[in-house]
Amino acid sequence: MLTESEVTVKDANDWPRAWEGAEVVIRLENVFVEYIAPRERITSFKEYIIRLIQRRVRHEEFKALRNVNIEVRQGEFFGIIGRNGAGKSTLLKIISRVMKPTGGRVWVKGRVAPLLELGAGFHLELTGRENVYLNGTLLGYTHAEIDALFESIVEFAGLKDFIDVPLRSYSTGMAVRLGFAVATATRPDILIVDEVLAVGDEQFQEKCSARMTEYRQSGTTILFVTHDSKLALRLCDRVTWLDRGEVRLNGDPMMVIDRYHEAYQQKTQTKLNKSGSLSLSKHSRTDGTTEDAELSERSEDEALGKEWFYRFVLPSGRQTPCYLQTSLAGIHDDRLLMMTSVLQPLFGEDWKQVSALDLGCHEGFFALKLAEKGCRKVLGIDAAPEKIADAELIRRIYRLPNLSFSVADLLHIDLDQFEKFDLVLMFDLLPSLENPIGALRAARTLTKQILLVETKIAPDPHGTGEMSGHHSPVQRSGSFALVDQDEQPEDHAGGSTGFSLYPTQETLIRLMKRLGFRRVEVVHPPLDVNEQLATNKRIIVAGYV
Amino acid sequence: MSARNNFVKSPDATSDAAPIYDSARKVLPLIEEFKELLRYRDLLAQLIVRNIKTRYKRSVLGIFWTMLNPLLMMLVLTFVFSEVFRFSIKHYATYALAGLSLWNFFAQTTSGAMSELIWGGGLLKRIYIPRAIFAFTALGTGLINLLLSLLPLFLIMIITGVPLRPTLLLLPVPILLTAMFALGVALFLSRIAAYFADVLEMYQILLIMWMYLTPIIYPKEIVPERLKWLLNLNPMYHLIEFFRAPLQEGWIANPKTIALAALISILTVMFGWWFFSRKADELAYRI
Numbered sequence: 155m156l157t158e159s160e161v162t163v164k165d166a167n168d169w170p171r172a173w174e175g176a177e178v179v180i181r182l183e184n185v186f187v188e189y190i191a192p193r194e195r196i197t198s199f200k201e202y203i204i205r206l207i208q209r210r211v212r213h214e215e216f217k218a219l220r221n222v223n224i225e226v227r228q229g230e231f232f233g234i235i236g237r238n239g240a241g242k243s244t245l246l247k248i249i250s251r252v253m254k255p256t257g258g259r260v261w262v263k264g265r266v267a268p269l270l271e272l273g274a275g276f277h278l279e280l281t282g283r284e285n286v287y288l289n290g291t292l293l294g295y296t297h298a299e300i301d302a303l304f305e306s307i308v309e310f311a312g313l314k315d316f317i318d319v320p321l322r323s324y325s326t327g328m329a330v331r332l333g334f335a336v337a338t339a340t341r342p343d344i345l346i347v348d349e350v351l352a353v354g355d356e357q358f359q360e361k362c363s364a365r366m367t368e369y370r371q372s373g374t375t376i377l378f379v380t381h382d383s384k385l386a387l388r389l390c391d392r393v394t395w396l397d398r399g400e401v402r403l404n405g406d407p408m409m410v411i412d413r414y415h416e417a418y419q420q421k422t423q424t425k426l427n428k429s430g431s432l433s434l435s436k437h438s439r440t441d442g443t444t445e446d447a448e449l450s451e452r453s454e455d456e457a458l459g460k461e462w463f464y465r466f467v468l469p470s471g472r473q474t475p476c477y478l479q480t481s482l483a484g485i486h487d488d489r490l491l492m493m494t495s496v497l498q499p500l501f502g503e504d505w506k507q508v509s510a511l512d513l514g515c516h517e518g519f520f521a522l523k524l525a526e527k528g529c530r531k532v533l534g535i536d537a538a539p540e541k542i543a544d545a546e547l548i549r550r551i552y553r554l555p556n557l558s559f560s561v562a563d564l565l566h567i568d569l570d571q572f573e574k575f576d577l578v579l580m581f582d583l584l585p586s587l588e589n590p591i592g593a594l595r596a597a598r599t600l601t602k603q604i605l606l607v608e609t610k611i612a613p614d615p616h617g618t619g620e621m622s623g624h625h626s627p628v629q630r631s632g633s634f635a636l637v638d639q640d641e642q643p644e645d646h647a648g649g650s651t652g653f654s655l656y657p658t659q660e661t662l663i664r665l666m667k668r669l670g671f672r673r674v675e676v677v678h679p680p681l682d683v684n685e686q687l688a689t690n691k692r693i694i695v696a697g698y699v
Numbered sequence: 700m701s702a703r704n705n706f707v708k709s710p711d712a713t714s715d716a717a718p719i720y721d722s723a724r725k726v727l728p729l730i731e732e733f734k735e736l737l738r739y740r741d742l743l744a745q746l747i748v749r750n751i752k753t754r755y756k757r758s759v760l761g762i763f764w765t766m767l768n769p770l771l772m773m774l775v776l777t778f779v780f781s782e783v784f785r786f787s788i789k790h791y792a793t794y795a796l797a798g799l800s801l802w803n804f805f806a807q808t809t810s811g812a813m814s815e816l817i818w819g820g821g822l823l824k825r826i827y828i829p830r831a832i833f834a835f836t837a838l839g840t841g842l843i844n845l846l847l848s849l850l851p852l853f854l855i856m857i858i859t860g861v862p863l864r865p866t867l868l869l870l871p872v873p874i875l876l877t878a879m880f881a882l883g884v885a886l887f888l889s890r891i892a893a894y895f896a897d898v899l900e901m902y903q904i905l906l907i908m909w910m911y912l913t914p915i916i917y918p919k920e921i922v923p924e925r926l927k928w929l930l931n932l933n934p935m936y937h938l939i940e941f942f943r944a945p946l947q948e949g950w951i952a953n954p955k956t957i958a959l960a961a962l963i964s965i966l967t968v969m970f971g972w973w974f975f976s977r978k979a980d981e982l983a984y985r986i
Contacts, residue, residue, distance in 0.1 A: 189981075198895055198896065198897045199891075199894075199895035199897050199898050199901065200897060202894075202895060247983070248722070250826065250827060251720055251827040252823070252824065252825065252826060252827050252983050253980070253983050254722055254980045255722055259721070259722055259723040260720070260721070260722040260723075261719070261720070261721050261722070261723075262719070262720045262721075263717050263718075263719050263720075264717045264718065265717070265718060268825070268826055275819070275822050277749060277753065279752075279753045280749060280752065280753065284749070284752070287745055288745050288746070288749055291739070291741045291742035291744075291745045292742055292745075292822065292826065292828060293826065294739070294742075294827075295741075296741045297741040297744070297745075343717060
């Protein structure tokens with residue numbers, strides 16, 4: 155820990171820059187946000203009354219911000235850095251008027267556009283057009299103003315052909331594009347940006363930055379909250395470092411960020427010394443102690459230091475580096491969306507009862523998503539120990555008690571001994587296995603309710619033909635295509651042969667029916683999804699037991 | 700072009716006319732909330748339209764469903780009560796349908812306000828919108844449904860030969876009073892529902908009991924004399940009597956009923972507004 159004498163708190167006002175003469179647009183004077191709330195969240199009235207009678211309602215004081223003084227001048231790109239729980243989002247909330255300070259004064263001049271909640275209040279049953287009006291009025295526009303802006307919003311989002319389609323058939327990317335277009339339809343005086351804007355594909359991201367640059371040049375002040383100090387250094391004119399609700403340092407980005415790093419390097423160092431070489435054991439306890447929190451923080455730094463196949467948004471809000479191109483990375487979101495579209499109607503609000511198994515879990519992305527939904531139990535298995543090591547790292551970061559991973563090969567586990575699961579995922583595993591039919595049979599044995607298989611597929615060669623051993627031509631309805639893995643570098647998980655086996659759609663469906671699934675359905679992709687999913691080179695099939 | 704956000708509307712976005720938000724400005728929460736609602740009236744309209752649209756979008760009968768539903772209900776009730784129980788109420792169909800329409804309006808508005816707030820709770824945490832907007836959305840939605848249900852009511856009156864008297868022009872008064880009463884109750888419940896999710900469930904049960912304790916589908920005359928005091932304590936009884944008098948008999952309700960209905964409604968809405976707005980700022984971190 156740093157002592158007070160090591161860091162002198164610099165006043166916001168004494169940093170000279172070009173915009174020094176510009177007028178102040180945001181002024182926080184001795185701002186406090188402290189409130190008292192029950193320690194445990196009690197959501198039921200009955201429970202509250204019972205606890206009240208038993209005198210078991212304990213309250214706790216939250217000190218989100220303490221004596222914060224900040225001035226931001228017009229046209230500044232103002233960064234706010236700090237760790238989790240440092241009060242960054244509370245700071246944004248009192249500026250955008252979502253919360254009121256409990257002490258001190260907040261003074262803001264101009265229209266504030268919060269870019270942190272794209273598409274707030276979007277309604278899936280309504281069309282894109284209706285949602286533009288709903289979202290626009292939520293952000294404070296009048297109906298008449300939206301009338302005037304409507305064309306340009308749709309144009310910017312690039313959704314002209316889909317604007318009268320219900321939002322439920324939009325992909326995540328489309329919805330976010332629409333959200334961004336509405337939120338930035340007019341130039342705001344103050345723009346609040348939370349973390350990096352990863353909106354849609356690269357082309358759209360360029361459009362977004364172009365628009366933000368344009369607004370900035372015309373005098374918009376930008377408040378930028380981030381964990382990424384490199385980005386803050388690159389973009390910001392001035393940076394404030396928040397630590398446990400207080401301003402630690404304020405001023406030149408280089409200076410503030412240097413100090414920020416120093417402080418945390420020291421902290422990590424002492425932590426390491428204390429615990430020696432803490433083993434990264436699979437069975438690290440997850441009971442929410444401070445030690446675990448520290449472990450989680452450190453694991454996060456570890457995760458950020460390497461490249462991933464999936465893009466994880468870590469609890470702190472930072473995203474893991476991803477080695478896929480941006481255009482390709484969207485496929486994970488679309489797979490997730492399709493998965494949810496099948497599972498939500500099935501399990502609805504009752505995820506607590508569901509046990510799930512992720513076969514070939516890779517970095518544990520989908521297992522994590524299921525655990526976050528609140529499944530009773532989620533197990534991810536993968537034959538590759540290095541993948542399970544990655545998944546374990548993710549598990550340590552999120553500290554979910556219902557999530558576990560283990561190294562296991564689907565084709566070599568003892569099916570009689572192995573637990574059965576309500577939900578089984580088999581994403582992108584089938585082609586890389588040498589015995590796809592055996593694998594499907596094993597997956598069927600492990601499934602109690604539903605199996606979701608996602609795989610690349612081969613085109614269907616229909617027709618009949620002579621085959622040896624048959625006296626008459628046989629109806630051939632399905633096949634596997636043999637593909638050299640060198641030509642498909644994404645099939646990295648491959649077996650020893652170096653080949654991938656792609657079934658045709660018909661093969662897969664027939665196989666699954668034969669293996670005893672009551673109902674087998676192809677999951678329809680939403681509009682505008684990843685090209686592989688949209689063109690049916692890759693499909694998701696749901697088998698119901 | 701300037702969009703108004705959380706701030707005072709300004710004709711142009713240039714420096715000195717820019718809207719200013721100052722947390723230290725002392726305004727009564729009661730008045731503040733009302734001013735913000737006025738500013739966000741287009742959002743209110745949008746939310747009401749959304750409710751109406753999503754309700755009817757996927758049903759074949761669409762908006763006619765609102766009208767068909769009470770008609771069918773009324774047919775069953777008429778059969779049960781005038782044929783099976785043999786109540787002798789003049790124009791029973793009108794009597795029951797009028798009472799049901801107003802009761803539904805009250806029930807929908809009050810429970811709707813809570814579910815709207817639960818739906819919109821996430822929004823309140825993320826962007827600024829007037830907190831009372833959800834109660835008003837429920838009220839607006841309820842009002843539109845009530846007006847739609849008046850059409851089948853008039854149809855029944857014409858078919859069953861109930862005379863349409865000029866006293867019908869008084870109908871907006873009891874509707875307004877019921878709206879005020881419902882809003883007061885809705886605001887009161889909303890603040891509690893923001894803390895406890897099960898309040899809505901408990902209220903639904905209470906509503907059913909309340910409905911059967913109110914002479915809506917049965918005549919008030921069958922309530923025994925020793926229980927009459929219970930009726931007098933029931934605000935919905937007075938409001939429904941006030942509403943029903945011009946429809947069923949072409950009368951104006953007696954002055955005592957009108958005075959009680961007005962007094963209760965005004966007091967309730969004032970109390971609800973005060974109760975809700977004094978802690979409105981806390982809702983953002985309670986939901």
